Amino acid sequence: MQKSTNSDTSVETLNPTRQGTGAVQMRIKNANSHHSRLSQSKSMILTDVGKVTEPVSRHRRNHSQHVLKDVIPPLEQLMVEKEGYLQKAKIADGGKKLRKNWSTSWIVLSSRKIEFYKESKQQALSNMKTGHKPESVDLCGAYIEWAKEKSSRKNVFQITTVSGTEFLLQSDIDFIILDWFNAIKNAIDRLPKDPSSPSRNLELFKIQRSSSTELVSHYDSDIKEQKPENRKSLMFRLHHSASDTSDKNRVKSRLKKFITRRPSLKTLQEKGLIKDQIFGSHLHTVCERENSTVPRFVKQCIEAVEKRGLDVDGIYRVSGNLATIQKLRFIVNQEEKLNLDDSQWEDIHVVTGALKMFFRELPEPLFPYSFFERFVEAIKKQDNNTRIETIKSLVQKLPPPNRDTMKVLFGHLTKIVAEASKNLMSTQSLGIVFGPTLLRAENETGNMAVHMVYQNQIAELMLSEYSKIFGSEED
Numbered sequence: 001m002q003k004s005t006n007s008d009t010s011v012e013t014l015n016p017t018r019q020g021t022g023a024v025q026m027r028i029k030n031a032n033s034h035h036s037r038l039s040q041s042k043s044m045i046l047t048d049v050g051k052v053t054e055p056v057s058r059h060r061r062n063h064s065q066h067v068l069k070d071v072i073p074p075l076e077q078l079m080v081e082k083e084g085y086l087q088k089a090k091i092a093d094g095g096k097k098l099r100k101n102w103s104t105s106w107i108v109l110s111s112r113k114i115e116f117y118k119e120s121k122q123q124a125l126s127n128m129k130t131g132h133k134p135e136s137v138d139l140c141g142a143y144i145e146w147a148k149e150k151s152s153r154k155n156v157f158q159i160t161t162v163s164g165t166e167f168l169l170q171s172d173i174d175f176i177i178l179d180w181f182n183a184i185k186n187a188i189d190r191l192p193k194d195p196s197s198p199s200r201n202l203e204l205f206k207i208q209r210s211s212s213t214e215l216v217s218h219y220d221s222d223i224k225e226q227k228p229e230n231r232k233s234l235m236f237r238l239h240h241s242a243s244d245t246s247d248k249n250r251v252k253s254r255l256k257k258f259i260t261r262r263p264s265l266k267t268l269q270e271k272g273l274i275k276d277q278i279f280g281s282h283l284h285t286v287c288e289r290e291n292s293t294v295p296r297f298v299k300q301c302i303e304a305v306e307k308r309g310l311d312v313d314g315i316y317r318v319s320g321n322l323a324t325i326q327k328l329r330f331i332v333n334q335e336e337k338l339n340l341d342d343s344q345w346e347d348i349h350v351v352t353g354a355l356k357m358f359f360r361e362l363p364e365p366l367f368p369y370s371f372f373e374r375f376v377e378a379i380k381k382q383d384n385n386t387r388i389e390t391i392k393s394l395v396q397k398l399p400p401p402n403r404d405t406m407k408v409l410f411g412h413l414t415k416i417v418a419e420a421s422k423n424l425m426s427t428q429s430l431g432i433v434f435g436p437t438l439l440r441a442e443n444e445t446g447n448m449a450v451h452m453v454y455q456n457q458i459a460e461l462m463l464s465e466y467s468k469i470f471g472s473e474e475d
Contacts (some may be wrong), residue, residue, distance in 0.1 A: 001397070002154050004128045017227060025420070029066065040211060040366065041368070050353075064378045067223075069428050080108060080109070080110050081109045081110060081111065081145075081183055081187060082107075082108075082109040082179075082180065082183045083107060083108040083238070084107060084176075084180075085104055085105070085106055085107070086105060086107050086168065086169050086171050086176075086177075086180060087103070087104060087153075087170040087171060088102070088103060088104075088105040088107070088116060088167060088168070088169055088170075089101060089102045089151075089168040089170075090156075090165070090166070090167055090168075091150070091166055091167070091168055092160075092164060092165060092166035093162030094164045094165065096162060096164075096382070097323070100150075100168070102153075102170070103118070105117060105118060105244070106118075106277070107169075107180075109180075109183055109184060109187060109327070110187075111141055111186075111187060111191075112138065112140060112189070112191060112392045113137055113138050114136065114137045114139065114159070114184065115134045115135070115136045116134055116135045116137075117134050137159060137161055137165065137167060138161060138162075138163075139159075139161075139184070139187055139188050139191055140162070140191045140192060140313065141161070141162040141191070141192075141228060142159055142161045142162065142188050143159070143160045143188075144157060144158070144159050144160075144181065144184055144185050144188060145158055145160075146181075148159075149322060149326075150168055151168060151170065151358070153170050153172075154170075154172065155171055155174060155177040156168055156169070156170045157169055157170075157177070157181050162436055183295055189338050193397040194319050246277065250400050250464065277333040277356055278295065278297055278332045278333055278358070279329050279332065279333055279357065279361050280361045280362075280363070281362075281363070282363050282364060283295070283361070283362055283364070283401045283402060283405065284399060284401045286401075287401040287405075293400045293403075293404040293405070294401070294404050294405045294408050295358075295405065297332055297338070297358060298355065298356075298358065298408065298409065299404060299408070300340055300357040301351050301352070301354065301358075301462045302338070302355075302408065302409070302412045303340075303341040303357075304341070304345075304415075305348060305351060305412070306346070306354060306412065306415060308348055309348035309351070309352070310415060310416065310422075310423065311419055311422040311423055312348055312349075312418045312423055313414060313422075313423055313424055314423065314424060314425065314436075315348065315349075315352060315423045315425055316352045316356070316416065316425060316430065317425060317429060317433055317434050318349050319349065319353055320347055320348075320349035320350035320351075320352065320353035320354075321347065321349075321350060322353075323348055324344070324345075324347070324350045325353045325354050327344075327355060328345065328350060328351075329354060329357065332354075355356070356433070356434075356437055357433075359378065359437050359438060360437050365404070365437075365438055365439060365440050366402055366405060366406055366438045366439075367406075367438055367439040367458075368398070368399070368402060369441070369442040371397075371398065372439060372440070372442070373393060373441075374394055374453070375391065375394060375439065375454075375458050376451070376454045376458075377390075377425070378390035378394060378456050378457050378458075379454055380454075380463065385430060387461065388461070388465050389469050391458070391461065391462070391469060392468065395470070397467055402459065406438075406462075407470045410462050410463060410466055410472070411432050412469065413463055414463060414466050416430060417430065417463060427460050427463045427464050428456075428460060430459065430460075430463060431457070431459040431460035431463065432456050433461045435452070435455035435456035435457075435458065435459040435460075436452060436456075437453050437457065438455075439455045439458060439459070440455070441455075452466075
């Protein structure tokens, strides 16, 4: 050991053999103090270029973990894209339906999942730091859609995961819920559709980190940490994925481009990828396809209701089970043979609910947009006979599918009114139910409440004066 001194500091050079080649351990004594024996000291390593660094761990795996912990934060802390308060209701868990209970949640959207917190923002962040795991939804392979039929609230959309979990999210503020919908949809679109894909985590790292070296190191570390049998399985899947034929890759690429272009419904129908459907199609399109002026499904529903529903309390006012209604809707759209006498449609409210849904989902309502204002002006007339004659004239000018379907529907509703003592459905009650469904303005403005009054009154008049407007002939 050699010793050198100056006025302030003394340096002792120790045996460097234990520190490895190119490194010298030095002890620095502080001589500024009057009590030199109480001097402070610390150890450090000087590299060849004189840079001070931390001692190097002899265990390579531990070293890589420490480095990655500092360089690459956990996935949960990366890519937080959006957060805020929304109303949330969980309606299914693993495919099992749940009772819908709305609650306010602090929601955090990251690149791969959504987390729900019950507490305030500050408490949620505190729980994140302490390791508390919130309820979360994996967005890989998930599906998002607007769900106005699932709730009486406005601005509701649904998220369905591959595991069968379903959530409803809602806000009364239009631009907030639209912003959330677009943010979540974009996050889903960026993720692989197959949640079991072994390359999913690697793809997520590619999105979140730009350094290829860090990506490889982190992914390699994950593989080394797995059990041997899991590692073999993963490596087999990676090898199998890498060995896909060029033809398969070419098909995937073309399909991806096709989906990215977001083709219109008309284009998909022309290519034969989507069949012509009953629900959601224009009335004249359905009638042309069936070579009729009244849709077959409308006739079937009316026949079933008149057969076993005329005396049912609250017919058309009471809602049926929505899941069963959607099942009926699916069967009709798939052009499967429909038998409404089947036991699964035993609840007549399911049939009436499906009929109302059919009219509600028409791209253009039964009363065409171009006739809406004219019907409103007609109902405003003071003289009752003038109102009736004006509306009768307008009905005669309607396209045949609209006019004939309207005649069949209101003729059926007059039979409902005739049994009002049993079903408790008056002309006014049916007007409230069917007015907004059959009539609506193309561009709703601030006078929606006023329009609703006229909609109900028009439907009531069509019922109460049915014989004068449509004639007494029966179909």
